[in-house]
Amino acid sequence: MNLVIVGCGAAGATAAQFARKNDRKAEIKIFEKGKYPEYSKCALPLVISGELSPESVIEFDEEWFEKSNIELHLNTEVSSIDFDRRVVTTPDSEEKYDSLIIATGASPFSPVKPGGRTYFLRSLDDAVAIRKEAERSRKAVVVGAGLIGLEVAEALVKIGIDVTVLEFMPDLLLTMVDRDVARIVRERIGNDVEMLFGHRVTEIKEGERMEVAAVDGEGREVTIKCDFVIVAAGNRANAGIAGNLSSDGRAIDVNERCETSVENVYAVGDCTRYRDILGNDIQVGLGSVAVRQGIVAGTNAVGGNRTMPPLVNARTTKIFGIEIAAAGPLNMEHMLTGKFNGSTLPEYMGGEEIFIKVHADKKGRILGAQAVGPGAAQRIDRFSLAINTGLTLEQFMDAETSYAPVVAPVIDASYIACEIAGRRIR
Structure with missing residues (x-):
């Protein structure tokens, strides 16, 4: 059995772990375009606040993969997949597989063209860069009042940064909770951070100081000057490498075994779409779901038989206490x-x-x-x-x-x- 995994995030690393648990003899290779093995992306705001060091959030280091007899290739991006020949192509080689697991994650989305000192939080390097920028700054604008945006805003407030959050929606966390619940959260947060709702960001200007231009629901313009900007307006699945495995070019469709439409090809994590308890297909976006998909796909890719229930999307956070x-x-x-x-x-x-x-x-x-x-x-x-x-x-x-x-x-x-x-x- 020759198993190839594309991506070493939470989903990919977990898939490798459970493939090895179920098949001690399988040849397992992981190709990861980044320079780090698996780390907790959910802990990145704590790196920004200084509560955790960058090294401490690495959950499976290179030594772990070596001891588990899993061949890990960092700084190696898979450029294409030939599903007919069962081959993945990297800059240095062509790798044949019997089973393939795609775990390419997602990339940040920006509503406008970012400029100058504009950051996203998707990687450990992003968190380190934001922390360094904050150490020489006083004022920041966060675009997006979702889960990531508010966790980043809190991290910056903890280290003394004056933060304004701009959100297009009429309230905070509206992809996590209903509006009446969002109102309760907002009232309990109080004045810990300035938040402007119903504001669409139209431009991010670079200069000696950054300027973020936005328009509210009545067409009134507002411009906020700051030292740097963090965009947390959502993510898009990295499904380009998957070709026709996506029904609409956005995310990879998978079934309860994490199988795609191609035999012996699985997909897991933020690059995928799966059904929820009402039968609706939704894009995966939670680390907890990614890990569970990794367990299922890793087991099945080496001959096991596990399934995923419909998504409940149990989700949680703690912001401003x-x-x-x-x-x-x-x-x-x-x-x-x-x-x-x-x-x-x-x-x-x-x-x-x-x-x-x-x-x-x-x-x-x-x-x-x-x-x-x-x-x-x-x-x-x-x-x-x-x-x-x-x-x-x-x-x-x-x-x-x-x-x-x-x-x-x-x-x-x-x-x-x-x-x-x-x-x-x-």
């Missing part, structure tokens, strides 16, 4: 909805505020949930399991949960949110 988490599709207000603002502990223990929102279909089957507050991620993980296993609101509430006044309430806020949603069934 506020924990936020969600699972399932957004904007399902037409479904049964329950909202509750409760406490993480019994009232007499002085717990902290926790907000829960849950969606279910007309039969009570749970389809999504969102949470803001301490322990949000743990609560959403319970909802994620409920969604994956098809639990109803009543079944979720029937689950026995632990209780101690110093740790958890008898009845959690997530139970009460489900109860409120369930009242609409009757």
